[in-house]
Amino acid sequence: MKKLLTIVLATALLVSLFAVASHAEDTNLALGRNVETAISEGNANLALGFWDKNYLTDGLVPVFAEGEPNQDRLGWYAGSPTQDTYITVSIDLGVEATISKVVLLGQKFLDGNNVPNTFDVNLSTDAQNWTKIGGEVEREGPCESLTYETSMDARYLLITITKMPNIADATNYYCGFGEIEVYGTAKGDAVPETTYSGKNIGNGAAIGVWLQGDNHSATLEFTTAGGFKGFGLPIYWASNANVPNGPFANYKIELFKFAYNPEYTLSQAPVKSYELNGQGDDNPKFTFEFDEALEAGTYIARFTITNFDEILTGKMNGQGDDVDMTPYLVLPKMDANPDPAKFVFSTADAFNFYVVGEDGIENFFLANPDNTDSPSQPTTGENPPETQPQTGDAAVAMIAVLAVLTMGAAVVFAKKRSF
Ligand SMILES: [Ca+2]
Numbered sequence: 001m002k003k004l005l006t007i008v009l010a011t012a013l014l015v016s017l018f019a020v021a022s023h024a025e026d027t028n029l030a031l032g033r034n035v036e037t038a039i040s041e042g043n044a045n046l047a048l049g050f051w052d053k054n055y056l057t058d059g060l061v062p063v064f065a066e067g068e069p070n071q072d073r074l075g076w077y078a079g080s081p082t083q084d085t086y087i088t089v090s091i092d093l094g095v096e097a098t099i100s101k102v103v104l105l106g107q108k109f110l111d112g113n114n115v116p117n118t119f120d121v122n123l124s125t126d127a128q129n130w131t132k133i134g135g136e137v138e139r140e141g142p143c144e145s146l147t148y149e150t151s152m153d154a155r156y157l158l159i160t161i162t163k164m165p166n167i168a169d170a171t172n173y174y175c176g177f178g179e180i181e182v183y184g185t186a187k188g189d190a191v192p193e194t195t196y197s198g199k200n201i202g203n204g205a206a207i208g209v210w211l212q213g214d215n216h217s218a219t220l221e222f223t224t225a226g227g228f229k230g231f232g233l234p235i236y237w238a239s240n241a242n243v244p245n246g247p248f249a250n251y252k253i254e255l256f257k258f259a260y261n262p263e264y265t266l267s268q269a270p271v272k273s274y275e276l277n278g279q280g281d282d283n284p285k286f287t288f289e290f291d292e293a294l295e296a297g298t299y300i301a302r303f304t305i306t307n308f309d310e311i312l313t314g315k316m317n318g319q320g321d322d323v324d325m326t327p328y329l330v331l332p333k334m335d336a337n338p339d340p341a342k343f344v345f346s347t348a349d350a351f352n353f354y355v356v357g358e359d360g361i362e363n364f365f366l367a368n369p370d371n372t373d374s375p376s377q378p379t380t381g382e383n384p385p386e387t388q389p390q391t392g393d394a395a396v397a398m399i400a401v402l403a404v405l406t407m408g409a410a411v412v413f414a415k416k417r418s419f
Pocket residue numbers: 055056057058059060061062073074075178179
C-alpha cells in the first residue's frame with residue numbers, strides 16, 4: 001500500500017513537473033506570421049513608412065518617444081472615415097496549439113491612445129467557427145498592453161474592431177497596435193509561411209511591342225503553378241508631351257482569369273484592373289500588389305492605351321514642321337523569346353512582364369492549357385474581344401511595320417538627344 005502511494009505521489013510529481021515544463025515552453029506563435037487586415041470602409045493598412053500590418057508580428061515593440069530604438073517599424077494603423085467601423089485583423093499561426101494568452105501591445109500615434117475603442121479577440125481551429133476569449137467595450141485612453149488569458153486549442157486569431165477611438169484628424173479616425181503576441185504550446189511544426197518574390201518572364205531589351213493608334217492593345221497569356229500577389233512591368237517606354245513625341249499616354253492594365261479560350265476570357269470582367277496616367281518612360285514605375293494572392297491558374301494580362309485618339313500638334317522632338325502626334329506605349333521585347341507553350345503573346349514580339357509569385361515552387365510557370373469551346377460565344381460585352389490580324393491583312397500589317405520602324409527611329413533619335 002505504501003509502495004502504491006509512493007508511485008501515485010511520484011506520478012503526481014512528474015505530471016506537475018511536466019505541466020511546469022510545458023508551460024515554460026509557451027512561445028509567441030504569432031512571431032513572424034503574416035497578418036491580414038480588411039475594413040468595411042477606409043484604409044485597413046496605412047502602409048506608410050513607420051506603419052504596416054506585418055510590423056504587428058515582427059517582435060519589435062517600440063514606443064513613439066525620443067531616443068527609443070526601432071523608430072522605423074512602429075506598428076500597424078487603420079483609418080476609418082466614421083467612428084463606427086468593421087475591421088478584421090487575422091493571423092494564421094500555421095499550427096494548432098494550446099493557447100495560454102493573447103497580448104496586444106499599444107503604440108501611441110497622433111496625440112493619444114491608438115488602441116481600438118471596441119473590439120473582440122477570437123480564436124478558432126478552422127477559421128470558420130470562432131470563440132471570443134476577450135475584448136474591450138468603449139475603452140479610451142493610452143495603454144501599454146492588454147492581455148486575454150485562455151486555455152483553448154486554436155490555430156487562427158481574429159480581432160474584430162467595431163468602433164474607433166476618439167483619435168482623428170480632418171479625414172479619419174485612427175486605431176492600431178504595435179505588436180500582437182499569441183502565446184501557446186504548438187501541437188506540431190508550423191507550416192512555413194508562404195512568401196512571394198518577383199519572377200521575371202523576361203527583361204526589356206529592345207523596342208518590341210508598339211501600342212499606338214488602332215493598334216492600342218496587347219495581351220499575354222500565362223499559367224502559374226502557385227499563387228501570385230502582384231504583377232507589373234520592370235521597364236516600358238511611353239510618349240512624353242514635354243519632349244514632345246506625343247500626348248502623355250493614359251493606359252489600362254487588366255488581368256483576366258482564363259476560361260475556355262482567349263476571346264471568351266477577354267469578354268469577361270477582369271479580376272484586377274488599374275488605370276495609369278503615363279508621364280513618359282518608366283513613369284510611373286509600377287508593380288501592382290494585391291492584399292490576397294490570386295490562386296494558381298491561367299491568366300491573361302492586357303495592356304491598353306485608353307486615350308489612343310488624343311492628338312498633340314507640334315514639332316516632334318522639337319524638329320521640323322508641326323505634325324499631329326498620338327500617345328504611344330512601348331512594351332520592350334526580351335533578349336530571348338520565352339517558351340511559346342508557356343507564354344502566348346497577341347503580338348509578334350514577346351514583351352517583358354513581372355509576377356510576384358509564391359516561393360518554393362521549382363517550375364513556377366507551366367504550359368498553358370489547350371483552348372476549349374465556351375458554352376456560348378459572346379459577340380459583344382463590356383470588353384469586346386480583340387481581333388487578331390488575318391493573313392489577308394498582310395499589306396496593312398507591312399505598312400504598320402514600316403510606320404513602327406519610322407517611329408522607332410524617331411524615339412531612338414529623341415533618346416539620344418535627351419542624354
Ligand atoms: Ca511590432
